[in-house]
Structure formats: C-alpha cells, structure tokens
Amino acid sequence: MRLEILTMSEFEKTKGRLIIIPFGSIEEHGPHLPLGTDAIIAYELVLAAAQKTDILAAPPIYYGVCRSTKEHPGTITISGRVLRNLTRDIIKGFVRQGCTRFILFSGHAGSIHMASLKEVGEELLEENVVEKIVILSILDLIDEKLGLETKNDSHAGELETSLMQYLHLNWVKGEAIEDYPHFPSFLLVKNKRKYWPSGIWGNPKVANPTKGKKFFAQLVQKLMVIIEKLKE
Template structure:
C-alpha cells in the first residue's frame, strides 16, 4: 500500500498487521532519447506496488535522486553526492523504525555501482543504529525468471528491459525508440567528458523491446521482491 495515501488512523490500523516497508529509489538521469528522465524511480515504485500486492507491505514515497556518475554530462541528469544519499537513507530508515516498522527494503531502479555502494553503506549503518532488518536490492538482480525472454544479454540502461517496462507501464511517455549502443569507458581510467564515451545514453538494444516483455518482466521482478520481503519478515520474527 502507498504510505503517503494513508491517513494517520489508517496507518495505525495497517501497522498492526504490516511490519515491512519498501523504499523505491531512483535517479534523475538521461535514459536515451526515448525514455523519461525519472524512469528508475518510476520503475522501482511500480515494482514495489506489485510486490506489495503479493506480500503486504508499506510502499514509501520514492526518492528520485541518487548518485549519477556515468551520466553526469548528459542533459537532464541531476545527481546528489554520496554523503547526501547516505544521510537521507539513514534518516528515512530511522523514521521507519521509530514508526514501528521492523523491516526495510532499499529498492533501487538505478544500477550504478557507486550508487548501490552508498545504499549498502546506509543499510549497514541502519543495522547498528536501529533494530531493522534491512535489504538492499537492484531491480536488475530480480530478473532471473525473465532472462529466458530477453534477447540482449548485455542490456543495462534504456535498452530492452527498461524500454519494455516503459512500453507496458507508461506507453504515452515512450518517444519512439533508439539504436543499440554500449558505452566505451576505459577500464580503469576516469574521464571528464563522459558523454564522449557514451553519446546516446543507451546500454543495450531498445529495438528488442515490447510491451508484453515489459509485463512479464514486472511480474517476475514482483515475485522475486515479494519473496525477499517475506525473507526479511521471517528474519525479524526469528530475531536474526
């Protein structure tokens, strides 16, 4: 259930039965020439709602800002620092714990490595500052059951997966398509002009996308995320 739509008495009533929450997290960044800038948070929110329909939990309002490193030079990208992200996540976690929620899943629709590391660091801090059961997970880690239907094994950003999801969930926001592309960043060397190594902002092949694939992807992700929430709840009951 969407926590921001509950009244105060409604939250108190639901809290008697619901002990877990999902925080959808994304970033404001380019998603090729054809997908909306806020897709990562939009995806995480839609997925959290689908999982909550399977395993009841609170769905917190999404966080639309995170760490954008590889896309920093592209139009529309607005990132925040790692310090800011870790601080916000910790404060939200503290608030969740103070409201009687026992489990928190930090669900990111953005797969950037630096961004995900910040989530893990914030989660680890919450383990020591609260009694929460905490999980951090990226949407790409929940795709195991959907892999057989995917045609692009290296897909990661604005490609087959995300374009399919957008075609299924927000078809009116998909502005055409884009060509297959992959970034060409040096293996170890950091670069200032990141757009020169990733001009189109696509990592994969959007031409392989379809609305039906998007439906199947979301179903597979939701099933896996619901299982993770159930695992958190079981750990909380065991006092692990």
C-alpha cells in the first residue's frame, strides 16, 4: 500500500504494518539522468514490492548526503546530522502510530549517507524505540546473477541508466560516456569536479530499457526476500 494516498480511516486499519522508507539524493547523475534518479528508482522499487505484499510504502526522502558530487551542478546535499535527525523524527512518528518494524531502502549509496542511516538505526534499536530495522542500499542487492556487463558500475552507469530508460524513458537525455572518477588516494580534495568531470561511474553506453525491465524485476524480487524475512 502507498502510504501517502491513504486516508486516516484506511491508515488506522493498517496498524502495525511493516514500513519501508525509500531514500535518495538530489545529485548530478551525469549529463543524461535526472538529479532525483536515486529516490525515483528507490520509490518505484518500493511501490512494486508494496503491491505484492501487505507493507506500507512511505513517500521517499529525496535529499541525502553527497560527498564526491557536491561541487557538480545540481547536487544539493544535506549533512549527516540533518539526515540522522530527520530519519529519527520520521521513525518516531511511525512508532507513535503503532509501527515498530522498518526497512530503510536507499537508492543512494554514498558512504557518509549510509553510515548516517546506520548510526541512527543502531541508536533507535538500543533505545528500544524500534523492534526491527533493516538498512540497505540498492548496491547491496547487486550480485553476479543480475547480469551487469560493467564490472565496476555504481553511479549513472549501466544499472541506473537502464532502470531509468525502462521507468521513464523521456527523462533520459543526450549522450553519455563510459567513465570513472580519478580522485587521489586518501587525500580529501575541494575541487571534486576536476577529478570526475563527467559525474559518471560505469558505462551508460551499454544500457537499454530491456535490461532495465530485467534488472527492475530482479531487484524487486531481492527486496521481497528481505521483506518476507523481516515479517517472520
């Protein structure tokens, strides 16, 4: 069920359901994909899973913590502190409504972003606010069986471009190249765009809508396994 279109009376009947919250980012995704790609894909996957089982799909959190893309045009990052506080407040809001089991599913897999979600998840568990909480990103669902041609595909490459071509073909524009970031080892740099001008990590050239459809179905299936496990 899609939470945002439920009425008060409908919501009341769902008491105690498992809640799945999609997370994303407003972030450059190369010259060809929308800034909201991560949340758009995560929400589509969550909605598809929610159609197959009795969970509540919450509306997505569109903003996330972006580090390596924050100087690129269009990236609007928030701090880990804000993401932790926002997540904490939203989860406590659900707990007040009788929901205690959660899946936080992120289409954005930045290290500080994911660490922030995990930190607040650990705190909520320790404080006995939540009964169960699962935290994962779309990258956690990728394995060899998915059939990606690109070995090191992570941002605006084969997977995300194929998925977006399948879900919203008219939102995919222009030419994109195969590229990868070239940041110096360990050294933090200010001018991040200099080391990663394209903002692409992977190969969007081998993407197509047919692959997108196949990837989408498999990712929903993998998400379903996690949901069913948590419902036990």
